[in-house]
Amino acid sequence: MNSHTVRNLLVRGMLAGLGAGVLALIVAYLLGEPRVDAAIAFEEGHSHEHGEELVSRTLQSTAGLATGVLVYGIALGGIAALAYCFALGRTGRFGPRATALLLSGAALLAVYVVPFLKYPANPPSVGDPGTIGRRTLLYFLMMLLSVLLAVAAVVAGKQLAPRLGNWNATLVAGLGYLLVIGVGYALLPAVNEVPEDFSASLLWQFRVAALAIQLTLWVSFGLIFGHLAERQLLPRSAARPAAVPAAD
Template sequence: MNPISPRLLLVRGMLAGLFAGAAAFLVAYVLGESKVDAAIALEEAASAGHDHAEEGPVSRALQATAGLGTGTLLYGVAFGGIAALVFCYALGRIGRFGPRATAALVAGGLFVTLNLVPFLKYPSNPPAVGDPDTVVTRTTLFVLMIALSVLLGVGALILGRRLAPGMGNWNASVVASLAFVAAVGIAYAFLPAVNEVPEDFPATLIWQFRLATLGIQTAMWTTFGLAFGFLAERALVPAAAPKEAVQLTS
């Protein structure tokens, strides 16, 4: 395997992130936008008879297409670069895994710590759900949950590495995973809950919106893991087979 070049892998990570952002956009447009439109329609129906807010400078149609596409692509490229740097550190340090397996593990770990764990505590809500006066508090709690999840994930990784020489890789990984789950459960118990869903808001719409949100992140990190694993392997593993074939025929 070739020496790791962070710059080389950073570019490939951002390229894979671009593919991941495109996949996230497709899922968001197909599954998520209809739920957003339905929530906006409910909000408008509930505000009938009251003063209507003027439409912003960007139309809803533009938000759902060009705005959504630009946002998801930039999001994918940014996190693709971050994930590539994490890959540079992880390769060879979390076990004897090749580039593809390491990329899959990095993508899975980032999905769990950055998206799944915070989502299970503070799930996303469609428009018209949530008190505008508590948006700062809710955002702070969500960011805090992300930070705690990342720190606990790093701690679980360190614990697994320290236990591996005496327990073996598999047993150490199981213990570290259980410790991570237990620590996350404690964080869930101590952090305040947020439930501002109106009683008359359709539960089915909320459930579908949250599944769509989780599906967007799943599509993004799955696409990134597959694409970056392929690109990283092409960059790091020399093409030895053609050279060997030439030597055998000479």
């Protein structure tokens, strides 16, 4: 793949990330922000310290939220587009759209779902401020382990395929990934700092909303980028059926 094609795919990836970010922003505003407000109300009702608010809650939930989600989407799109350039043609007989969806699904699982199952998202008022550095480090260690193991599983699957066949090699590599992830789950310390009187339903709703945001972001990116990548990589003449010559 030449540099011109890579550059075009990178631009399309960032545009797809922006579009996916807009959709994720809508989900975040409709599902996530009401739960954040409820968690903040809980915190204010149980805390005797009320410091001066540097940034208003209204600004946080509108312009601040939009800036964070859209910048994240654009950055995600650029990184995913570069990974797509490497993966295209190396994942079997998948076309541009299928490769984009496959990459997005794998990234969703490795980057977010697997770390989320060990260290799920928590709303404000959940967690000791003194342990935020430790909790952040543990989460990123889990994410790094998941991503590296996912890459190792793909490499192992390709090496085993000639001997075991594609299906068996995929099963062996996948089971190996799950086994090592399970060991990581067992070895890394658990974090449970949810207050006893915090609403279990609110905690559940917040975590479902966080998962829905990421699901929207990654799936919509795969669909949008797959469409844009196909238009870039496949000649227009190949996308249209050949004209049938008129009979004499």
